[in-house]
Amino acid sequence: MMKVLAFDTSSKALSVAILDGKNLLADVTVNIKKNHSITLMPAIDFLMASVDLQPSDLGRIVVAQGPGSYTGLRVAVATAKTLAYTLNIELVGVSSLYALAAAADFDGLVVPIMDARRNNVYAGFYKNGQLVKADQHMSFTAVLEAVKAEAKVMFVGEVDNFRDQIEEALPQAVILPVLPSAYAIGKYGQSLEPADVDSFVPNYLKRVEAEENWLKTHKEDSTADYVKRI
16 A cells, blocks of 8 residues: 655645554644744654654655645645655645644535634535535635535634634534644545645645735746746
């Protein structure tokens, strides 16, 4: 079976897992605010050593591609691409929202959310583990409006700041704070076609505020790469 390294640094939490096919060999999830650029590789090295694997044993990298933290996604994607290049192995990207939705065993609509500030969220919409509407950046008011007709709804992920709004608008909804699961994306990522490593980029869904402010004062092509321009 294929050995898979999966990781997610798209939010405050860091999640890393090593799989042998669908079987979990080792995983770690840390939910404290630390710089993922400092903690990710030591976490990977620790898990690899724990299960007596060498980098050459890996057959695929699965990474949470976004949406989420701008810095966290850049760290994850840069690390994933470097490992895939160096080891000459496959790379697959999975939605960061799937990493939250997969934690829910629920007969109804599962809505994973990540706090995007100012009452905005990154939201996904899943039924039976399948995406039913594309991941979006939207106001939380719009999320509530989009799901109000659903008989059964569960909100998962970064729900704490939205609990009062959910309980007022949808008192029947289930609310479940969960952390991302690298194991879940590692399993799912084995069913996907490998990405082109060279063109693989984070899926931000929305420009970061600094980029939006920069574009307001510059009249260059808005489709150009902000990072390259500065």
